[in-house]
Amino acid sequence: AQTVTQSQPEMSVQEAETVTLSCTYDTSESDYYLFWYKQPPSRQMILVIRQEAYKQQNATENRFSVNFQKAAKSFSLKISDSQLGDAAMYFCAYRSADTGTASKLTFGTGTRLQVTL
Amino acid sequence: SQTIHQWPATLVQPVGSPLSLECTVEGTSNPNLYWYRQAAGRGLQLLFYSVGIGQISSEVPQNLSASRPQDRQFILSSKKLLLSDSGFYLCAWSRGLYQGETQYFGPGTRLLVL
Numbered sequence: 001a002q003t004v005t006q007s008q009p010e011m012s013v014q015e016a017e018t019v020t021l022s023c024t025y026d027t028s029e030s031d032y033y034l035f036w037y038k039q040p041p042s043r044q045m046i047l048v049i050r051q052e053a054y055k056q057q058n059a060t061e062n063r064f065s066v067n068f069q070k071a072a073k074s075f076s077l078k079i080s081d082s083q084l085g086d087a088a089m090y091f092c093a094y095r096s097a098d099t100g101t102a103s104k105l106t107f108g109t110g111t112r113l114q115v116t117l
Numbered sequence: 118s119q120t121i122h123q124w125p126a127t128l129v130q131p132v133g134s135p136l137s138l139e140c141t142v143e144g145t146s147n148p149n150l151y152w153y154r155q156a157a158g159r160g161l162q163l164l165f166y167s168v169g170i171g172q173i174s175s176e177v178p179q180n181l182s183a184s185r186p187q188d189r190q191f192i193l194s195s196k197k198l199l200l201s202d203s204g205f206y207l208c209a210w211s212r213g214l215y216q217g218e219t220q221y222f223g224p225g226t227r228l229l230v231l
Contacts, residue, residue, distance in 0.1 A: 004160075035219070043205055045161070045222035091160055104176065105151075105220060107160035 002027045004094050006108035013082045014116050020067075021077045021111045023092030031097035034068065034075045035105070039089040048090070051075065053097070079113075087115045119144035121223040123208050129229045136181075136195040138226050140208030143189065148210040150191040151220060152183055155205040167191060203230045 003026045013019035025034070036048040051059045051068050058066050063083075067076045079086055092108040120143045130136060142148050149168050153161040163176045165183035173183050180199050184192045191208060206226045211218040 037222075042224070043155075043227075044224045045207060045209075047219055047221065050219055104163050104166070105161070107162075109160050 002029075002032075002094050002096065002106050004092050004106050004108040006090075006092055006111050008111045009109075010112045010114070012114040012116060013079070013086075015082055015084060017082055018078060018080045019082055019113065021079075021090050021092075021113065023075045023077070023108055025073050025075065025092070025094050027073070027094065027096075029096055029098065033095040033097065034066075035093040035095065036064070036066070036075075036077045037091045037093060037107075038086075039091060039110070040085075041088075045091070049077065082115050084115050084117075087113055089113075119210070119221070121208060121210055121221060123206075123223040123226050125226060126224065127227045127229075129231060130198050131231055132200055133197045136193070136198050136202070136228070138193040138206055138208075138228075140191040140193075140223055141189055142210045145189070145210070145212065147188060148212060149218075150185060151209040151211075152191065152193050153207045153209065153222075155207060155225075157204070161207065165193070198230045200230050203228055 005024045032053045034051045038046045038048050049059050049061045049064050051066055058068050063080045065078045089110045089112050091110045094106045122141050151166045152164040154164055155161045165175055167173050167185045170185055181195050208223040209220040211220045
């Protein structure tokens with residue numbers, strides 16, 4: 001079974017600075033998908049960024065980018081120019097590309113990000 | 118554009134009472150649908166998923182059940198709630214065209230069982 005580990009329960013960053021959230025995962029599969037979701041105080045899960053394991057290029061979405069290291073099974077999220085609205089819980093998630101697993105997402109335990117002035 | 122609705126937003130129920138949470142998706146057809154539960158301070162756990170009307174798969178044996186009476190409607194139920202059923206319940210959908218399809222979440226239902 002796949003597992004996702006987020007070793008930083010809490011992180012803090014000053015507004016306009018850069019912060020990196022860590023995520024590691026364990027799998028025996030070679031093809032899969034990785035996601036970062038943001039959960040603000042409203043608790044709705046919002047997709048931040050997605051990465052396909054077969055793509056070597058790191059995904060980027062505006063101020064959000066990932067450092068995907070397949071061999072190390074690491075998938076960190078970098079937030080540049082942090083804004084107050086970035087304060088939230090961030091969850092890393094894994095999804096197998098195996099059609100037999102029917103789209104199950106496996107989540108980490110989350111990292112709470114605080115943004116200070 | 119696609120939207121996903123959940124209701125109620127908040128629910129307080131006594132132990133032993135029944136439960137029905139509803140999720141509907143607009144703007145798409147034949148979506149894959151999912152029910153997740155999030156315990157306080159923890160990540161999400163997949164409870165059920167459905168790839169079509171009447172097709173339900175359970176991930177975790179428990180006190181809950183799910184049904185999909187219509188293409189874009191997904192219902193989470195219980196005949197008798199337990200204290201341990203308290204949590205935040207999230208419904209999600211994906212296009213289901215291929216396994217990499219992103220899942221999009223609804224606003225969630227906060228359930229407190231007393």
